[in-house]
Amino acid sequence: MRHRFWSAAAALVLTPVLATSVAAGGKALSCYEQATVPAVYKTVHQQVLVQPASSYVVQKPAVYAYQNRRVLVQPERVSYRTSPAIYQTRQSRVQVQPASIGWEYRVVKGRKILCKVQHPAVYQTVSQRVLVQPASRVAVRQPAIYSTVRERVLVQPASSYRVQKPAVYRTVSRQVLVQPAQKVWQPVRVRGCRY
Template identity: 70%
Template sequence: MFRTVLSGCVGAVVAGSVVISAATPAIAGGRALACYEQAVIPATYQTVQQQVLVRAATTRVVETPAVYAFQNRRVVVQPERVSYRQIAPVYQTRSRQVQVRPASVGWEYQIRKGRKILCKVQHPAVYQTVHEKVLVKPGGRVAVTQPAIYGTVQERVMVRPASRQKVHVPAVYQTVTRQVKVSDARVIWQPVKVRGCR
């Protein structure tokens, strides 16, 4: 505690304030050595900026549906088949020379210049053309393959399956400006210059 005693304008300063003691009759009318008056110092404020939470962080689930599309697919309308058919034999008529009589040597009578003579005569072979039916290709059963018949159909297929995904939404802050009190208002005693006080 700090105390100051003044004569005339006498006071005591206690804890930041000045307390004036009443003038006693014994010293009334004396010469003032110093004079003081009360002054109010207003409170002081400061402008500050502060981050304020507007919306807290959240987590949400985003569901993506499956994606489908249509595509063409080749299908068998009728499978391959094997059938059999009967074919007739094929014949052809061919000609060939057949020996009817072979070459030979024999004796025979001949009349030459009115005379009958016996001559040794050579006889050539005798041939004859004959026609005959020849089998060129035998008949039978032949396999006939009928190829498969294909067609196109449209079908719905999944391009991408459905999925679920967690999405984090960050918190949202906002900067606000406000006044903050730095010091309270206070009353002080400050010296003054008036006649009679110096």
């Protein structure tokens, strides 16, 4: 409807110019007055870059922990101990002279006579050192000696990773001129003028 009005108004732009050349005082058939059609704007929404995309690196330090560890201080050892021989003194009765028969002179009633005589065996108690247990070499085992130490161990090595930050946009609104303001002639109702 507005476009139709503007077309009609534009067609009337030269009409008053022609009418001015006609002598005044005639009967007015139609009257027009000049009016201003305001400019036409529209709202445009547009995304504007507020902050460009960027990235940064995050460093993660190494992680350590403490733990107990069993360490060998002295290995197992074997030494030998020598046990001397054990002796014991024992006494035994041994025959020193066996029983025998011999001849010997005796004096009986003033007479010297030869007699056959039996001699018993002669015994004697003697001490003797007897080996009870021979010398020996005995192995003595000494167990290993351990100790516990507290040490710092690496649980997770140091690392890094990159964080990406997307660009930040903002939507802004602005007025855009669609059609500038213009002067047009539009019909008016006045007394003495038909319309």
